[in-house]
Amino acid sequence: MAITSLDRLCIHTITTKPLGFEEACTKFAARGVKGISIWRDAVKGLDPNRVKQILKENHLTPVSYVRGGFFPAMDQVQREVAIEDNRKMLREAAGLGIPMLVLVCGAEPKQPLQVSRDQIKKGIETLLPMARELGVKLAIEPLHPMYADTRSAITSLGQANDMAEYFDDDFLGIAVDVYHLWFDADLEREIKRCGRNNKLFAYHICDWNVPTLDMLNDRGLMGSGCIPLKQIRGWVEETGFSGFHEVEIFSTKFWASDQDDFLDKIVDAYLHHS
Amino acid sequence: MAITSLDRLCIHTITTKPLGFEEACTKFAARGVKGISIWRDAVKGLDPNRVKQILKENHLTPVSYVRGGFFPAMDQVQREVAIEDNRKMLREAAGLGIPMLVLVCGAEPKQPLQVSRDQIKKGIETLLPMARELGVKLAIEPLHPMYADTRSAITSLGQANDMAEYFDDDFLGIAVDVYHLWFDADLEREIKRCGRNNKLFAYHICDWNVPTLDMLNDRGLMGSGCIPLKQIRGWVEETGFSGFHEVEIFSTKFWASDQDDFLDKIVDAYLHHS
Numbered sequence: 001m002a003i004t005s006l007d008r009l010c011i012h013t014i015t016t017k018p019l020g021f022e023e024a025c026t027k028f029a030a031r032g033v034k035g036i037s038i039w040r041d042a043v044k045g046l047d048p049n050r051v052k053q054i055l056k057e058n059h060l061t062p063v064s065y066v067r068g069g070f071f072p073a074m075d076q077v078q079r080e081v082a083i084e085d086n087r088k089m090l091r092e093a094a095g096l097g098i099p100m101l102v103l104v105c106g107a108e109p110k111q112p113l114q115v116s117r118d119q120i121k122k123g124i125e126t127l128l129p130m131a132r133e134l135g136v137k138l139a140i141e142p143l144h145p146m147y148a149d150t151r152s153a154i155t156s157l158g159q160a161n162d163m164a165e166y167f168d169d170d171f172l173g174i175a176v177d178v179y180h181l182w183f184d185a186d187l188e189r190e191i192k193r194c195g196r197n198n199k200l201f202a203y204h205i206c207d208w209n210v211p212t213l214d215m216l217n218d219r220g221l222m223g224s225g226c227i228p229l230k231q232i233r234g235w236v237e238e239t240g241f242s243g244f245h246e247v248e249i250f251s252t253k254f255w256a257s258d259q260d261d262f263l264d265k266i267v268d269a270y271l272h273h274s
Numbered sequence: 275m276a277i278t279s280l281d282r283l284c285i286h287t288i289t290t291k292p293l294g295f296e297e298a299c300t301k302f303a304a305r306g307v308k309g310i311s312i313w314r315d316a317v318k319g320l321d322p323n324r325v326k327q328i329l330k331e332n333h334l335t336p337v338s339y340v341r342g343g344f345f346p347a348m349d350q351v352q353r354e355v356a357i358e359d360n361r362k363m364l365r366e367a368a369g370l371g372i373p374m375l376v377l378v379c380g381a382e383p384k385q386p387l388q389v390s391r392d393q394i395k396k397g398i399e400t401l402l403p404m405a406r407e408l409g410v411k412l413a414i415e416p417l418h419p420m421y422a423d424t425r426s427a428i429t430s431l432g433q434a435n436d437m438a439e440y441f442d443d444d445f446l447g448i449a450v451d452v453y454h455l456w457f458d459a460d461l462e463r464e465i466k467r468c469g470r471n472n473k474l475f476a477y478h479i480c481d482w483n484v485p486t487l488d489m490l491n492d493r494g495l496m497g498s499g500c501i502p503l504k505q506i507r508g509w510v511e512e513t514g515f516s517g518f519h520e521v522e523i524f525s526t527k528f529w530a531s532d533q534d535d536f537l538d539k540i541v542d543a544y545l546h547h548s
Contacts, residue, residue, distance in 0.1 A: 109484045109499070109500035110500070112502055112505070113457060113459070117459075144419065144420065145418065145419050145420070145457045145458075146418065146419070146420040146486075146489075148456075148457035149482060149484045149485075149486070149499075149500050150484060150485070155457050155458075155459070156459065158459075159459050182422075183387060183419045183422035183429050184419075184429075185387070185391075185429070185430065185432075185433050208423060210383045210423045210424060211423075211424070212420075212423070212489065215420075215486065215489060225383070225423075226383035226384070226423050228386055231386070
């Protein structure tokens with residue numbers, strides 16, 4: 001079904017990284033954007049009540065707090081520091097009224113991926129009671145395999161589903177980001193499995209540029225690359241997902257451009273190519 | 275089991291791209307390397323009999339001819355051109371006495387991956403009779419998902435195994451390259467499935483640099499990155515695989531370095547870190 005309104009459009013603050021938090025909120029609101037996912041750096045040093053006031057004034061629904069995780073480390077002390085930092089992020093999210101913390105799970109290139117995966121499992125297990133208590137959900141974001149060295153030992157939706165099924169906890173689900181998963185031959189099946197399990201907590205969109213010039217900061221605007229966005233959204237919606245469509249674009253090129261113009265492009269690309 | 279001899283060490287000509295074919299052969303042989311995989315460009319314009327003579331003089335076994343494939347295209351004429359070119363490569367391989375053609379299967383970003391996958395299947399089907407007739411095996415090389423836009427719609431060993439099982443033909447198997455597959459949570463299982471099916475035709479090694487600075491030409495020397503090479507070789511050997519270990523390193527950095535020194539490093543890294 002075509003997208004005809006902006007009611008479910010959410011933008012990640014990092015998408016318009018050059019903008020300050022309040023400036024981003026007013027510019028999002030001016031275009032009719034309804035949701036915002038907040039990166040920790042974007043609100044660093046701001047009073048939580050002021051953040052909530054800005055959100056309220058701009059009629060913006062906070063969707064996700066980004067990003068916790070990074071559980072694996074060779075050293076136990078470092079792993080405990082990571083867990084403590086995740087606890088802090090859960091408290092921050094609760095304080096800001098953000099209902100979900102996205103987990104970029106992490107990986108440590110000096111140890112086997114399986115060890116990192118076990119440490120991720122342990123980290124999530126440790127955090128879940130606090131997540132429940134604070135009412136902040138955790139969303140595992142499986143990342144593209146090109147980030148398996150240092151960013152995520154969870155590199156497929158299948159693995160994230162396995163993990164979510166293992167815990168079977170209402171406060172643990174999955175963030176499906178098309179950038180990381182679009183090529184997966186099992187994507188439709190795994191999205192449906194995720195939905196059946198009630199674990200599809202978030203849906204992130206952007207596009208894969210052809211060619212991609214940088215492994216991290218060359219994501220494309222929806223419609224400019226090769227990701228079958230409408231097909232994937234179809235699978236997501238077939239599960240009954242009714243959450244936001246979160247635009248998360250890391251792009252040196254767009255960050256260097258006029259952000260008003262970029263936001264206009266995002267709204268247009270959202271309506272026509274997502 | 276530790277590697278104690280160079281009897282199964284093979285090097286791809288592209289690994290030492292700056293060297294001419296004969297120069298590469300003499301330098302490989304001088305170090306005790308026993309196998310060579312030949313990229314088409316490396317022997318372009320050379321008389322096939324001369325190539326065979328150089329191989330013989332240097333006691334080098336030709337392992338793979340690289341690389342056919344690239345079957346998908348929007349346009350049928352283009353797809354036929356691709357198949358014709360693959361036929362030509364099969365004849366070239368046979369003429370050079372090379373027993374296997376590696377297939378980088380291709381992908382067309384303007385069409386769905388599934389369409390590209392169907393075109394790959396059709397391409398392989400078309401080539402198999404000629405492959406059998408010439409006695410040149412075809413090896414599907416699943417590529418890393420970061421190449422799913424333009425290089426390969428086959429991005430996992432599982433998919434390659436599906437394809438190989440579909441044809442169930444002695445002349446169709448798989449080239450397992452650690453660079454493309456190391457992160458796969460199902461890798462051990464899929465390597466064993468590949469072996470059980472007698473489809474493990476080739477084993478390619480290098481390493482994943484942390485960080486990786488270029489998506490194509492920043493592969494690492496074995497032991498310098500995060501790929502668990504010994505573990506993966508263990509899985510490969512458990513299948514009964516007794517073929518060559520093919521060093522395939524694309525590296526702007528190493529290509530710019532002294533190639534004698536680089537070859538010494540390869541031999542050392544092969545013996546100690548593979």
